[in-house]
Amino acid sequence: MIIRRNKCLLVLLCLLFQLADVKRSFAQAGGPSYMFRVFDDDDFWNDLGLGTDKAYSSGEQLTLFYKSGHKPGFFLDKILPKAGDSSINIYSLGIMQLMYTPSILTPSYYIPNDYSYSGALVGKHSLYSYNAEKKYDLQTELVFGVMGPASLAGSTQRWFHRVIHDTAVPNGWGNQYLNSPLLNLNFNAEKEIYSNKCFEAVGNCSLSAGTMFDGAEAGVTIYLGKMNPYFNGMFGLYSTPFSGNGKGRKxxxxxxxxxxxGQYVMYSALLQGGLFAPQPMVKVINGYGAAAQAVYMVKPAQQIENFVAYESYGPVIAYGRFCISFTQTYSSPVLKNVYAYIYGNVTIYYSW
Incomplete structure (x- = not known):
């Protein structure tokens, strides 16, 4: 199973780089035209020094970003909203695997009042459209894939724990939510609130609808330090472009x-189960000691918190073609009667 998953990822990478070669002749002039991103969310990376493996346990993503200097040929790209006639348009293709787990991994039985085993494997196609003059951008993302055993989340986590020789083997994936298709449309708009040479404040509002996640968000992001203008596009934020004479870099x-x-959440497939699948049968233990026995029951429905708040922060370093960022995210509980959680993110960018 793991070999097949690795082969699929290798094929995807080959397709992404072939796409980059096809579009190379249409790239906008000046600076890099392509960027590859390796993205890892993991609750082990937390700044409290207490690496965990629970709640939102992992999210890995591989993404290729590319500029397009011609009218898009793909029908979906034609209808995606742009930020004006002179907008900087950056497209992306990517794949992501996500997983949630309870706080105790070794039991094979269902653990109530905790996060359930849940995983998803999705593809993404996005457009980031920036208006550098009016200081705003529009981001549209189409997400498609599957949740449940077909996502291979359980296989991935068990494989990783074997690799690191961890004795806390996750044995409860038999209780995960069942297979269900995922299709979502996510839209985000950002607008500059204030900026000077070393400071930018950007407000955002977003909407999500589909079979994976339904909700809305509003927030403010502050950037402080030495950086290129935010609304010149992500390529300028995550690489240092060539200087005007082409002989050096900034x-x-x-x-x-x-x-x-803050988020208003109406539905989350990974937390509540898919729309097109029943609740799974889960293993529970009745009785104590020698009288204990395993029985199976329909998993109780979990209630989400409709209002969720989170805060993320961290440094970003870009030099030449490379960039690395490390962020921490603190989230309030996303399920009723369940704990809040922390996770970290390490992201590496390479531009050309």
């Missing part, structure tokens, strides 16, 4: 970001 960028946001 000095490195180093800045700090902090985002505070």
């Amino acid at each position: 000095k490195a960028q180093f800045y700090f970001m902090m985002k505070t946001a």
